[in-house]
Amino acid sequence: xxxxxxxxxxxxxxxxxxxxxxxxxxxxxxxxxxxxxxxxxxxxxxxxxxxxxxxxxxxxxxxxxxxxxxxxxxxxxxxxxxxxxxxxxxxxxxxxxxxxxxxxxxxxxxxxxx
Amino acid sequence: xxxxxxxxxxxxxxxxxxxxxxxxxxxxxxxxxxxxxxxxxxxxxxxxxxxxxxxxxxxxxxxxxxxxxxxxxxxxxxxxxxxxxxxxxxxxxxxxxxxxxxxxxxxxxxxxxxx
Numbered sequence: 003x004x005x006x007x008x009x010x011x012x013x014x015x016x017x018x019x020x021x022x023x024x025x026x027x028x029x030x031x032x033x034x035x036x037x038x039x040x041x042x043x044x045x046x047x048x049x050x051x052x053x054x055x056x057x058x059x060x061x062x063x064x065x066x067x068x069x070x071x072x073x074x075x076x077x078x079x080x081x082x083x084x085x086x087x088x089x090x091x092x093x094x095x096x097x098x099x100x101x102x103x104x105x106x107x108x109x110x111x112x113x114x115x116x
Numbered sequence: 117x118x119x120x121x122x123x124x125x126x127x128x129x130x131x132x133x134x135x136x137x138x139x140x141x142x143x144x145x146x147x148x149x150x151x152x153x154x155x156x157x158x159x160x161x162x163x164x165x166x167x168x169x170x171x172x173x174x175x176x177x178x179x180x181x182x183x184x185x186x187x188x189x190x191x192x193x194x195x196x197x198x199x200x201x202x203x204x205x206x207x208x209x210x211x212x213x214x215x216x217x218x219x220x221x222x223x224x225x226x227x228x229x230x231x
Contacts, residue, residue, distance in 0.1 A: 039159075044207055044223050044224055060218055107160065
């Protein structure tokens with residue numbers, strides 16, 4: 003079965019640089035979620051999109067922005083990177099008809115800021 | 117505030133034995149869903165089992181089952197016949213429906229399986 007695809011899988015950036023993370027949801031899934039998991043921590047919700055509109059917002063810094071495109075893929079743009087942004091970034095997707103609120107996670111993008 | 121608490125940072129079980137991981141949550145919502153996710157060393161988040169709050173019957177998926185005590189706001193995961201591949205971090209998570217889409221995770225329990 004098709005899964006959530008994230009690219010790149012690993013990314014190394016320097017402080018103050020910009021990074022773009024991409025997420026391709028499972029086919030037919032119309033909702034995308036972004037989570038940030040710091041070292042030794044649980045995933046923290048950043049933002050979600052439903053049918054290309056922002057549906058919920060969590061603890062996402064103002065330096066970050068995201069959007070969902072017409073093909074339902076999503077991009078998380080991160081600017082003025084800080085050392086504390088080093089984390090594993092997960093994208094998840096869901097479709098209401100496939101179980102209530104079940105979110106299927108991608109493999110994650112490991113971002114390292116040096 | 118809606119919270120999820122896992123009070124066991126680490127647990128250990130012998131292969132083929134049974135282990136129970138604890139989770140409690142706090143909410144005033146009536147419509148919510150509870151999940152257990154497994155995160156092996158690969159860091160992939162894998163859905164193990166889910167429970168709808170309106171269902172009284174405990175969910176079961178093969179060797180995995182839950183003990184859902186709604187009044188006590190408790191949602192424990194039982195792993196039977198533990199296997200080496202069960203070794204992972206296990207996160208309890210909640211979804212409260214309505215306008216919010218986010219999963220709220222507990223801090224996780226690291227499960228070791230001894231051969």
